[in-house]
Amino acid sequence: MSGARARLQRALDVAGPAIGLLLVMILFAALVPDRFLSAYNFKTIATQTVIVALGAIGMTWVMVSGGIDLSVGSVIALASVVTAVLLREGQPELVALLGGVAIGAALGAVNGLLITRLSIVPFIVTLGTMGIARGAAKYLANEQTVNADAGWLADLMTKTPDPGWLLLAKGVWITLALALVMALLLRRTVFGVHTFAIGSSEATARLCGVPVERVKVLVYVLAGVFGGLAGVLQLGRLTVGDPTTAIGLELDVIAAVVIGGGSLSGGRGSIAGALLGAFFMAVLANGCTLAGVPNYVQEILVGAIIIAAVALDHLRRRASR
Amino acid sequence: MERIRKRFGPVVALAGVDLEVGRGEVHALVGENGAGKSTLMKVLSGAHAPDDGRMTLDGVAYAPRRPVDALRAGVAMIYQELNLAPDLTVAQNLVLGRERSRLGVVSADPRVDRALAVLDHPDLAPDRPVRELGPGARQLVEIGRALVGEAKVVVLDEPTSSLSAAESEKLDAVIRALRARDVSIVYISHFLEEVKRIADRYTVLRDGETVATGRVADTEIAAIVEQMVGRSLGEAYPRVPHEPGEPLLEVSALSGRERPEGASFTLRRGEILGIAGLVGAGRTELLRALMGLDPVRRGRVTIGGDVDGGAGVRRRIAQGLGLVSEDRKEEGLALDRSIAENLTLSRPVARLGWIDRRLRSAVTKKWSARLAIKMDAAEQPVGALSGGNQQKVAIARLLHQEAELLLLDEPTRGIDVGSKVEVYRLIGELAAQGKSVLMVSSYVPELLGVCDRVAVMHRGALGAPRPVSEWTEVEILDEAIRGAA
Numbered sequence: 175m176s177g178a179r180a181r182l183q184r185a186l187d188v189a190g191p192a193i194g195l196l197l198v199m200i201l202f203a204a205l206v207p208d209r210f211l212s213a214y215n216f217k218t219i220a221t222q223t224v225i226v227a228l229g230a231i232g233m234t235w236v237m238v239s240g241g242i243d244l245s246v247g248s249v250i251a252l253a254s255v256v257t258a259v260l261l262r263e264g265q266p267e268l269v270a271l272l273g274g275v276a277i278g279a280a281l282g283a284v285n286g287l288l289i290t291r292l293s294i295v296p297f298i299v300t301l302g303t304m305g306i307a308r309g310a311a312k313y314l315a316n317e318q319t320v321n322a323d324a325g326w327l328a329d330l331m332t333k334t335p336d337p338g339w340l341l342l343a344k345g346v347w348i349t350l351a352l353a354l355v356m357a358l359l360l361r362r363t364v365f366g367v368h369t370f371a372i373g374s375s376e377a378t379a380r381l382c383g384v385p386v387e388r389v390k391v392l393v394y395v396l397a398g399v400f401g402g403l404a405g406v407l408q409l410g411r412l413t414v415g416d417p418t419t420a421i422g423l424e425l426d427v428i429a430a431v432v433i434g435g436g437s438l439s440g441g442r443g444s445i446a447g448a449l450l451g452a453f454f455m456a457v458l459a460n461g462c463t464l465a466g467v468p469n470y471v472q473e474i475l476v477g478a479i480i481i482a483a484v485a486l487d488h489l490r491r492r493a494s495r
Numbered sequence: 496m497e498r499i500r501k502r503f504g505p506v507v508a509l510a511g512v513d514l515e516v517g518r519g520e521v522h523a524l525v526g527e528n529g530a531g532k533s534t535l536m537k538v539l540s541g542a543h544a545p546d547d548g549r550m551t552l553d554g555v556a557y558a559p560r561r562p563v564d565a566l567r568a569g570v571a572m573i574y575q576e577l578n579l580a581p582d583l584t585v586a587q588n589l590v591l592g593r594e595r596s597r598l599g600v601v602s603a604d605p606r607v608d609r610a611l612a613v614l615d616h617p618d619l620a621p622d623r624p625v626r627e628l629g630p631g632a633r634q635l636v637e638i639g640r641a642l643v644g645e646a647k648v649v650v651l652d653e654p655t656s657s658l659s660a661a662e663s664e665k666l667d668a669v670i671r672a673l674r675a676r677d678v679s680i681v682y683i684s685h686f687l688e689e690v691k692r693i694a695d696r697y698t699v700l701r702d703g704e705t706v707a708t709g710r711v712a713d714t715e716i717a718a719i720v721e722q723m724v725g726r727s728l729g730e731a732y733p734r735v736p737h738e739p740g741e742p743l744l745e746v747s748a749l750s751g752r753e754r755p756e757g758a759s760f761t762l763r764r765g766e767i768l769g770i771a772g773l774v775g776a777g778r779t780e781l782l783r784a785l786m787g788l789d790p791v792r793r794g795r796v797t798i799g800g801d802v803d804g805g806a807g808v809r810r811r812i813a814q815g816l817g818l819v820s821e822d823r824k825e826e827g828l829a830l831d832r833s834i835a836e837n838l839t840l841s842r843p844v845a846r847l848g849w850i851d852r853r854l855r856s857a858v859t860k861k862w863s864a865r866l867a868i869k870m871d872a873a874e875q876p877v878g879a880l881s882g883g884n885q886q887k888v889a890i891a892r893l894l895h896q897e898a899e900l901l902l903l904d905e906p907t908r909g910i911d912v913g914s915k916v917e918v919y920r921l922i923g924e925l926a927a928q929g930k931s932v933l934m935v936s937s938y939v940p941e942l943l944g945v946c947d948r949v950a951v952m953h954r955g956a957l958g959a960p961r962p963v964s965e966w967t968e969v970e971i972l973d974e975a976i977r978g979a980a
Contacts, residue, residue, distance in 0.1 A: 362849055374830070383811075
């Protein structure tokens, strides 16, 4: 395979989900043209994508390094509760936001340290912290939603932003900007190359003196930061801190990364692909609702699409060998 | 087996091998590492299809397409890495895949009792999980499985390499019991004393050909060693003139987790030191301990004046060490990453953490030109290259990182003849530049052709290095098999 073909391959990684996305959009445009094809509806879909997309940015790093993070849904809930509690205590929005991100980062650090120090597989460690974070969120919130004035945090997730020329919610732009930064970091920095190397062959990374443990911990901290940020925006969207929010969301996040070309065995994945995957699922959910497709059909569809995306990817890879 | 041929790409593994094993005979298959024993047995067991030649079993044409065909025909392989399910019991493992059941429920099986009676080992209780057994008892379970399958031919690949003396004796008794039941045994071993003790006949492979066969009782061990070594023709080792300088690496009484055990030697600048020995002698472990990949239990390492009792990989790289792994696919390279990434992984081309892609590409092109790496582009996955070119990328990584001391583990394994010669020349050129090379190889002629001095490792102990002019191939092999006199 030549360098040009390697670049083509990478383009195809993103093109696959993009084509799928296009097909689904054409389908819904035909089924429910007036409601699906409205500007307002696209603002809605974009806003709905934000939470999963932020989680997927962090998850891409984790999966590229060969790991997995099941705790992201619980981290979102905990971060939203922590942020709400800080606001209720009269802290300014910025402090509350930083508090939410910090709790995410701390949980990410715990994940990373447990994985590297105790050599427990990421699946088990994050399965554990998934429960711990969920429980902590419920404890902090007294097992009920935490009411607080979210101030400008709520503005971040308003579908019709102020000023109006932004067109999409501020949270959408924040997500896109962060995605760009993280994609550059993943492709263009030594840290990114090390992450890919560990996921591709950890033994090779060790042989070459890559600080494997440090990189892994940082990757999980990064995932925690994005989980925390997603939690803050979830609070902005719901305007309450909800300890039972985002249950099962980790699976949507993983699905977004996988649809976008990420691999559970590590060494592969892209931020752009993960964003497309997240958007794809949001479009599907939105279109199904508008078209009156029952929820259970939608669940079956998403499941089938995940399997189809990975199967197609395998076929393509085998063909290119 | 007659005139069996097999090639892998440009590498000829078997160039016409004949092997005849009689019923109820213990037949030893011997030869140096890389002589073709493993490939031949993979052909026998259906894991590889031969390119040419034919096989008969019990007078009937035999051509297994898959391992399961061989098993059904009555050929059982017992490899060095045992294939048992550790959490199942002895009885379950014995009949695995051949369970007799009534209404789906596995029933008590007289075959288990019969097999255990032949094996006759105190640890082998039918209900015991295999996990609790030692290596010797596990091996017997594998043999028992062959008994349950009523195998006609049982192949034992280096069966004693992980056994104690007592366990080896036990194995001998079981082999005799099998022979008494008219089972044929192919016994692969480096330990010629064992061959002498247990085998009836032997066949020697060399460079993928049968070079000798005969009755063990009529042959001296020394004669078999001579036959194993023979003369390798048509191989050229380009010599690049180089002069060893002051010592760069001093190792004293270095011990790893299990191996090496008290290894000591000195390596000078501009010197190539070869390490010979059998597979499993601890040569790879010595390199890994030096590189900081495996823990050092005891001992002292001095590199260019720095003394320590073991250090991590990053410190070793900073000190100018670099390792080319014997396992190119799993450890040597990240196969699905690009050539450029692999080549610069131990010393990234970056400023403030950001990769300079243009410079990295230029660096990759520079090294690929210097080492004649055949590639299309710096960004193509390294796994798309041929074995020889992959190996050059792994070596180029050490050059790019400006390593002064290169640890090369089987640097010519699995690469074609042309690339081998290029690697030999490159090693000589590195020595001429004043770099030091520590090279592990299982192919003795290569060590004698390339190195300045050679030391032999035997069961974890490193013998004293001697200049190549003071070694013969037979002496090296003899020390590898029997240890230093």
